[in-house]
Amino acid sequence: MTPEQRARQVGETMFAVDTASKDTMGMELLACEPGRALMRMAVTPLHLNGHQICHGGFIFTLADSTFAFACNSHNRNTVAAGCSIEFLRPAQAGDVLTCEGLEQTLSGRHGIYDMRVSNQRGEVVAMFRGKSATIQGNVFPEGA
Template sequence: MTPEELANATAQAMYEADACSRALGLELTEVRPGYACMQMNVRDDFLNGHGICHGGLIFTLADSTFAFACNSYNINTVAAGCSIEFLRAVKGGDRLSAEAVEQSLTGRTGIYDIRVTNREGETVAMFRGKSSQIKGNLVPMES
C-alpha cells in the first residue's frame, strides 16, 4: 500500500468511527500523509447569541482536520495540546474549509498548523496542534 493509499484507508476508518464529525456534517475532502482538508456548512443551529458561528464549532472543525492529518500514517495519534486564534466573525450560511499541514514530526511528537477559511477564502481562524503518537493502528497492518 502506498503512503497515500494508507492515509486514505486510515481516514476512512477514522471517519466511520467519528460520530461527532458526521453529526455536524463535517466533510473530509482530502487526506495524504501529514495533510488533511475538511469542510463544514455553518448551519443556523451553529450560531451563538451574537448571531455568528460559535467558536467551539470552528474549533471542532480545525481539531477534526488536525486529527485526520496526524493520524494519516496509521499510528494512533492524539492531541497533546492546541490553541486557536479567531480572526474574523463567521455568519450563518457560510461554508468553512480547514486545511491541516504538518510542520514537524520528530519521534512521537508532531506540530500541525490548521488554517480555517470562509467561502471567500478569507482566514477566519488559525489553529496549532501538538500531537502525540500512542500504541496501535487504525488500519490492521499486514505482516
C-alpha cells in the same frame, strides 16, 4: 501500500465511525494525505451563538477534527497533546468553512500541525496549531 493509500485508508476508517464530526457537526472529509487533511463544514443556524455568528467552539471543533485526520494519516494512533487557536473573523450562517491541516514537523512521538480555517471567499477565519503525541496501536491493521 503507498503512503498516499495508507493515509486515504486512515481517513476512510476514522471518518466511518466519527459520529461527532460527521453526524453531529455535519463535516465532510475532503482529503486525507500523508501529513495533510482537508475538511469542510457549512455553518447552519444551529451553529450560531448569542451574537448570531458561528460559535467559536464549532470552528475549534472543525480545526481539531482536521488535526486528528492529519496527524493520524501515517496510521499510527495519535492524539492531541495541546493546541491553541486564534479567531480572526466571524463566520456567518450560510458560510462554508474549509479547514486545511498541514504537518509542520514530526519527530519521534510528537508532531506540530497547523490548521487554517477559511470561508468560501478565501478569508481566513481562524488559525489553529496542534501538538500531537503518538500512542500505541494503529488506526487499521497493516501487513500480515
